[in-house]
Amino acid sequence: MKMALKSDPSKCIGCMLCTLACSAKHLKTFNPEFSRTGVVDRYPEPGDYYIRHCIQCEEHPCVESCPEEAFYEDEKLGIWMIDWELCTGCGSCVEVCPYDGCWLSPDDKSLKCDLCGGDPECVQVCPKGVYELVKED
Amino acid sequence: MAVSGYNGKVLRVDLGKGTTSVEPLKEEWAEKFIGGKGLGARYLWDELKPGTDPLSPDNVLMVWTGPLGGTMIPLSGRYVIITKSPATDTFLDSYVGGHVAHELKWSGFDGVIINGKSDKPVYLSIKDGKAELRDASKIWGKDIGETQKIIREELGDDKTRVISIGPAGENMSKIACIGSDLYRQAGRGGGGAVMGSKNLKAIAVRGTLGMKVDNIEKLVEQCKKYYQDALKNPDNDWAITDGTPLLIDASNDAGILPTNNFQSGVFDKKDGMNSEALKAKVGERRKACLACVLACGTFSKVRDGPFKGAAVEGPEYETLGLCGSNCGIDDINAIVKFNIDCDFLGIDTISAGATVGMAMEMYEKGLLTKEDTDGLELKFGNVDAYVKMPKIMAYRKGKLGELLGDGASAAAKKLGGDAFNYVVQVKGLEYPAYDPRGTIGMAIAYATSDRGACHQRAWPAASEAYGDLDPWTTEGKAELVAGEQRDRAIKYSMIYCDFLGIGLDGMAEHYNAVTGKNATQETFEQIGKRVWNLTRAFNAREGFTSKDDTLPYKIANNPMPDGKTKGKVIPQADFDKIMKEYYAWWNWDDQGRPTKEALKALQLDDIAAQLSY
Numbered sequence: 043m044k045m046a047l048k049s050d051p052s053k054c055i056g057c058m059l060c061t062l063a064c065s066a067k068h069l070k071t072f073n074p075e076f077s078r079t080g081v082v083d084r085y086p087e088p089g090d091y092y093i094r095h096c097i098q099c100e101e102h103p104c105v106e107s108c109p110e111e112a113f114y115e116d117e118k119l120g121i122w123m124i125d126w127e128l129c130t131g132c133g134s135c136v137e138v139c140p141y142d143g144c145w146l147s148p149d150d151k152s153l154k155c156d157l158c159g160g161d162p163e164c165v166q167v168c169p170k171g172v173y174e175l176v177k178e179d
Numbered sequence: 180m181a182v183s184g185y186n187g188k189v190l191r192v193d194l195g196k197g198t199t200s201v202e203p204l205k206e207e208w209a210e211k212f213i214g215g216k217g218l219g220a221r222y223l224w225d226e227l228k229p230g231t232d233p234l235s236p237d238n239v240l241m242v243w244t245g246p247l248g249g250t251m252i253p254l255s256g257r258y259v260i261i262t263k264s265p266a267t268d269t270f271l272d273s274y275v276g277g278h279v280a281h282e283l284k285w286s287g288f289d290g291v292i293i294n295g296k297s298d299k300p301v302y303l304s305i306k307d308g309k310a311e312l313r314d315a316s317k318i319w320g321k322d323i324g325e326t327q328k329i330i331r332e333e334l335g336d337d338k339t340r341v342i343s344i345g346p347a348g349e350n351m352s353k354i355a356c357i358g359s360d361l362y363r364q365a366g367r368g369g370g371g372a373v374m375g376s377k378n379l380k381a382i383a384v385r386g387t388l389g390m391k392v393d394n395i396e397k398l399v400e401q402c403k404k405y406y407q408d409a410l411k412n413p414d415n416d417w418a419i420t421d422g423t424p425l426l427i428d429a430s431n432d433a434g435i436l437p438t439n440n441f442q443s444g445v446f447d448k449k450d451g452m453n454s455e456a457l458k459a460k461v462g463e464r465r466k467a468c469l470a471c472v473l474a475c476g477t478f479s480k481v482r483d484g485p486f487k488g489a490a491v492e493g494p495e496y497e498t499l500g501l502c503g504s505n506c507g508i509d510d511i512n513a514i515v516k517f518n519i520d521c522d523f524l525g526i527d528t529i530s531a532g533a534t535v536g537m538a539m540e541m542y543e544k545g546l547l548t549k550e551d552t553d554g555l556e557l558k559f560g561n562v563d564a565y566v567k568m569p570k571i572m573a574y575r576k577g578k579l580g581e582l583l584g585d586g587a588s589a590a591a592k593k594l595g596g597d598a599f600n601y602v603v604q605v606k607g608l609e610y611p612a613y614d615p616r617g618t619i620g621m622a623i624a625y626a627t628s629d630r631g632a633c634h635q636r637a638w639p640a641a642s643e644a645y646g647d648l649d650p651w652t653t654e655g656k657a658e659l660v661a662g663e664q665r666d667r668a669i670k671y672s673m674i675y676c677d678f679l680g681i682g683l684d685g686m687a688e689h690y691n692a693v694t695g696k697n698a699t700q701e702t703f704e705q706i707g708k709r710v711w712n713l714t715r716a717f718n719a720r721e722g723f724t725s726k727d728d729t730l731p732y733k734i735a736n737n738p739m740p741d742g743k744t745k746g747k748v749i750p751q752a753d754f755d756k757i758m759k760e761y762y763a764w765w766n767w768d769d770q771g772r773p774t775k776e777a778l779k780a781l782q783l784d785d786i787a788a789q790l791s792y
Contacts, residue, residue: 055474057467058278059406062251065389066399072250073285073389082337083278085361086324086490089463089478148387167403169410169472 044120044178046098047079047155047162053170054091056083060164060173067163068156075148078155079164079173093172096143096155098122104135104144104154112152119157126151183393184246184693185209190288190310192303194377195236195295199303199310204289211782213690214245214289216272217672217710219261220717222292223270224786229720233265233369234351234376236296242283242342242382243291245674246693249284249390251402253409254679256280256469259671263721264368265376266353266530266586267606267631270717271368274635275342276468276676277360282340285386293379302343302381304334307388315380320346322523323358330383343381344371345525347573351375353607354530354572354586358522362476362492363468366527368608368630393695401692406472418475418678419465423496424454426612426645430500433644434744435617437505437610439559440536441603441733444614445742448560451509452499460511466492468676475678479515486516486566494518494528497634500612501532506539507559513566520569533609534587535568537602538579546598553577600732606631606723615734617744618643618650623660623757626728629714635677637663653753657760668714669707683707709781712765712773716786725762725771730754 058081061074069076079095098121105113105122112128113135115121124135131150144154155162157175165173181187187204205222212218219241226239240262247255258280264271283291287308300315318329327341340360348355348371355371356364365371374380392398409415417425427449430436434444450456457479466476480490494502494514502521503514521528535557541547542557549555553576555564568583570576575584582590588607591598603610608631615622620639625632634640637660643650648659666683673686681689683703690698730751739747762769766777770792778787 055465055467056469057471057474058469059251059472062470063399066251066395069389070395071389071391072281072395073387075285075387075389085478085492089480089490167406169406169474 043118044098045157045160046121046176047095047157047164048097048174048176049079049093049095049172051091051093051172053172054081054093055170056081056091057169059167059169063163063167067158076153078153080145094142097141098155099141099143103138103140107134107138109134116156119160121157123156124152124154182206182209183391183695184250186284186287186289188288188308190291190305192291192293192310192312193295194293194297194301194312194379197297197301197312199312201308209289211706212710212713213669213672213706215243215259215672215674216261216668217706217713219243219259219272219290220270220710220713222290223261223263224713224717226292226294227263231263233263233268233373236377238263238373238376240293240370240373240377240379241290244280244284244289245672246690247673247675248280250392250693251399251470252689252693253402253405254468254471254473254676255674256471257674257676258283259674260357260365260370262370262373264370264630265351265372266369266588267608268721269606269630269723270714271370271630272671272714273357273365273367273370274671274674275357275359275363275365276471277340277363278469279340279342279359279384280674281469282384282386284390285388286384287386287388291382293377296376297378300378300380302330302383303379304383306385318380319349322346323525324361324523326381327361330381334383334385336385339383339385341381341383344374345523345573347525348372348375349380350573350575350584352526352573352575352584352586353589354527354534355525356527358525362522364522364527366529367633371525392693394692398692409472414680415473418473421454421458422475422477424457424477424494424499426496427453427499427504429645430612432743433617433650434739434742434747435614435640435644437500437536437612437614439507440505440540440601441610441614442540442737443741444617444739444744446504446509448509449504452503452511452514456511457494461515471676473678481512481515484512486512489516489519491515491519491522497612498528498532501529501536503532505532505536505612506565508562508565509560510562513562516566517569520566524569524573526569526573529611530586530609531569531572533603534572534583534590535565537587537590538583540601541598546594546601550578551582552579555579603731603733604632605729605731606727608632610731613640613644614744615749616739616747619653619749619753619757620656620660622730622734622749622754623656623761626730626754626758627660627664627761629711629718636667639663651747653757657757657764661761661764664711665704665707668710669703672706672710705781709783712778712781713783713786715765715767716773716778716783716790719772719792720790725758725769728758728771
């Protein structure tokens with residue numbers, strides 16, 4: 043089993059509930075700075091929303107780039123996770139990600155989608171169905 | 180440790196000295212007045228001496244949030260600007276959606292109090308519990324769009340949220356708004372002029388501290404359920420599919436759509452500027468404020484013709500009504516252009532449309548000549564003249580700009596004679612887009628609103644013009660208006676959006692989830708009454724009485740020519756009858772002022788003690 047988060051920014055209305063729910067889940071605080079999905083409103087040009095998050099790509103250069111070997115594979119979900127005990131916030135994973143899928147929190151930890159254990163909060167709260175959990179056998 | 184839901188900190192800025200400092204939130208007041216409107220009004224009471232000139236350094240400009248800001252509570256993405264209004268000389272509270280409310284909470288503050296006047300243009304930059312005043316000489320003169328762009332570049336952070344004024348605010352126009360997140364405004368009452376008078380160009384807000392609440396798991400579950408219910412509730416369909424422009428057709432049917440400066444309630448060309456036209460010709464996508472699932476906003480862009488490329492979030496119903504039908508304009512492209520020019524130059528669209536409409540009627544009737552208009556053929560429906568008006572007003576260009584730069588009420592005052600018969604206003608604030616001749620309760624709502632003619636403090640049009648209540652009977656209308664004002668006073672202290680359908684019990688439930696307290700419906704009813712009495716007492720302290728709660732000449736004297744309201748006026752005697760009942764409902768004196776007993780019953784003893792009538 044392999045799971046990943048997919049999003050369609052054309053449906054986004056910019057309510058940012060995904061980022062609030064994500065941070066509430068992971069940090070017990072409402073704070074988009076610690077969200078593992080990011081929404082940026084771009085107005086007046088191009089007049090849209092830009093959404094970024096880890097797409098659990100095949101090539102996962104982040105894993106290889108990490109000097110601390112902080113990444114580990116979660117077999118249940120089939121994705122790579124980060125051990126924050128080991129992460130030093132060096133930013134190497136951020137630099138090599140071709141999808142703008144991870145970034146550093148204000149307290150210098152790499153933020154990468156962990157699919158909330160298989161039932162992502164963003165999928166649950168989004169009023170427009172922007173997010174979708176994709177499963178492959 | 181602050182009460183959950185609050186940061187417990189207020190930022191104080193002294194522009195005269197160029198200093199900023201942090202002080203603790205007065206928790207006793209937060210308990211008694213909750214936040215937003217109530218808390219801000221209580222602070223303003225102490226901060227401001229009676230009789231202060233609103234455009235003098237002694238006026239105070241405040242930004243307040245409520246206990247919901249920064250959380251996931253539905254439709255809580257609003258903050259309020261509170262000051263003394265230069266348009267009305269009354270208390271002024273003006274609410275704004277978008278993203279600033281949450282950002283301010285995440286920056287570690289509950290509110291900002293700004294005193295004094297800077298000797299040169301500055302902007303205030305707030306981030307994570309700290310603040311500084313920065314030089315704004317390079318952005319002085321820029322419009323609101325440019326200002327945000329430059330400030331974000333200068334601070335090197337494109338997540339910075341910007342509140343700012345445009346040239347109209349710099350020129351201290353009494354109809355100057357405060358822009359926020361590009362397309363949202365603290366529109367009414369001239370807050371922009373107060374910022375301009377203080378040489379304060381902008382407030383930049385950035386917060387990465389987040390917001391903790393009492394029981395986050397429970398709150399998230401409550402919110403998820405709400406979102407699902409809200410999306411399934413047909414009462415919310417209007418917001419999801421159309422937004423406020425849907426009201427154009429409804430108002431036209433009810434005969435209350437301001438047309439040609441309130442000369443009619445029916446616009447025969449409304450199909451050019453109603454919601455269908457907007458969606459077909461300029462609508463691009465739906466937009467929501469932070470923490471809202473309804474997304475009533477429309478991002479619009481003109482696709483062809485002379486205004487190609489003009490883009491705005493809107494136009495909203497009030498803008499379509501005042502800047503469309505009220506000016507005889509049915510060209511949706513031109514309305515978008517007018518709307519974005521007002522937004523970026525920093526003028527309130529309601530007052531702007533009312534002002535242009537008034538000037539058009541005066542021009543057509545010969546009260547203004549071509550000499551007065553600097554050669555403009557200022558007739559209803561003339562797009563060429565119409566689209567020039569935002570610049571003329573914002574920059575006070577020429578004779579016409581000098582006359583109209585402070586809005587319709589100020590212009591009528593300058594003109595004298597019977598000019599006031601042409602402006603539809605209360606206390607100097609121009610009417611929004613619901614003509615009371617088809618909803619008598621709105622005449623009372625406008626007359627008794629604490630900031631001059633406002634449709635938000637109570638909105639009886641919902642049941643009178645669009646619902647089942649008789650729109651012309653006086654029966655039960657005092658209670659209808661007063662009850663709504665009480666409920667909205669608490670709603671605006673929590674700071675919810677108007678469009679959240681929620682009762683006092685539901686509000687108390689949210690409040691308890693955030694703060695861990697045990698408020699009830701009764702607690703909130705009491706606080707709503709307290710807050711509405713406090714703002715009324717503020718205005719009474721400034722010398723306002725029942726004689727200022729007026730019915731405009733046109734509404735009382737000019738029968739509607741057409742449609743469902745044909746032949747209707749609001750008879751002064753009907754108005755007076757409801758007003759008498761209204762003052763009695765509130766237990767105010769015969770001059771419409773809160774009695775000391777009424778104030779004491781609401782635990783406002785300290786306020787009562789300072790009143791001299």
